[in-house]
Amino acid sequence: MYDVAVIGAGPAGATAAEDLARSGHSVAMLDREGRIKPCGGAVPPRLIADFDIPDRLLVARITTARMISPTGRKVDIAIEDGFVGMVDRGDFDAYLRDRAAAAGAARFSGTFLRLTRREDGLDVTFRDKRTGAERVLPARLVIGADGARSAVARAEVPGGDRIPYVVAYHEIIAAPDRADAEAGDYDATRCDVVYDGRISPDFYGWVFPHGAQASIGMGSMVRGVDLKRATADLRAASGLAGCTTLRREGAPIPLKPLERWDNGRDVVLAGDAAGVVAPSSGEGIYYAMVGGRVAATAVAACLASGRARDLQRARRLFMREHKTVFRVLASMQNAYYRSDDRRERFVSLCHDRDVQRLTFEAYMNKKLVRARPMAHLRIGLKNLAHLTGLVGPQYL
Structure with missing residues (x-):
């Protein structure tokens, strides 16, 4: 017993x-x-510290996150004073x-x-x-x-x-060689997050480096979405279609x-x-x-x-x-993932320095930072402006 x-x-x-x-x-x-x-494999510093994860399990150290909008807008967010580990x-x-x-x-x-x-x-x-x-x-x-x-x-x-759950699918590929011209600007220290309805109508796609390998995939709650086709499109758009596929995996990911x-x-x-x-x-x-x-x-x-x-x-x-x-993340998903127009506005909002700092402080340490009340107020006002359309297309 x-x-x-x-x-x-x-x-x-x-x-x-x-x-x-x-x-x-x-x-x-x-x-x-x-x-x-199937998993992007990102582990924040707090996980590494709280659960005593040895360095040898980290196959990559990410220092930049890139957000990509439906129109191809790219916003690079530097991870200050640290890194996100990949396993x-x-x-x-x-x-x-x-x-x-x-x-x-x-x-x-x-x-x-x-x-x-x-x-x-x-x-x-x-x-x-x-x-x-x-x-x-x-x-x-x-x-x-x-x-x-x-x-x-x-x-x-x-x-x-x-x-409720998102069905996620990804392909593990051999990471491109630095000399591979088709791989575009693939960076082994940068995670790409793609907010584009052509890849996922209600979630996102990703390109996450894993050292000698990389994870490329997407997820969706919408029935009938061709996950493999969407991932193939994402690989092509990222210049990674020619990389060797090592394995394919799919599974549900709960969201509440x-x-x-x-x-x-x-x-x-x-x-x-x-x-x-x-x-x-x-x-x-x-x-x-x-x-x-x-x-x-x-x-x-x-x-x-x-x-x-x-x-x-x-x-x-x-x-x-x-x-x-x-609750905050659920509100963000409900507000911004419903259309490409909203996704475009979300990526535009990621340009903001206050958003970048507070987002990564929360991610790295798993706490909403309360030490910057004016930053929270500014973010709230900017959120309202984007969601109500007060920010015009010329500013996106």
């Missing part, structure tokens, strides 16, 4: 498993393994799983099938990856960290079957945290299963790892007290720190 079974061992599940194992709990960690989630999810996730196992988590590879209850806890039934046989892990509590279409969430948590993360009894969610991906940006690695940490905190409290209501701490702790940022 394990204290907790963690279902899914991406950044959220592996973080939860490691934290609980280090605090002396018996942990079973179940993961399908072998599958790499390859295959190596990064494997490292986190290995670290959790080294801390004492028992590791199992297979596909989750179902939960059944017993008098003293739950049975987690899974299909063993190596043998194909059904196996059972008995546990007192369960953390569901099995992704955006979480089977645990659908079965156990109210609303877990109705989470669930109203409940626990079932009021013996299950709590973490990461994509709980919907903790930032609106507007789609950033998920940092928030997944925070979600895993607060889920571990809630589970530890429940195991100590025997009170099922302590599982509610996971969502409460997360929202206490990040709710305002999520």
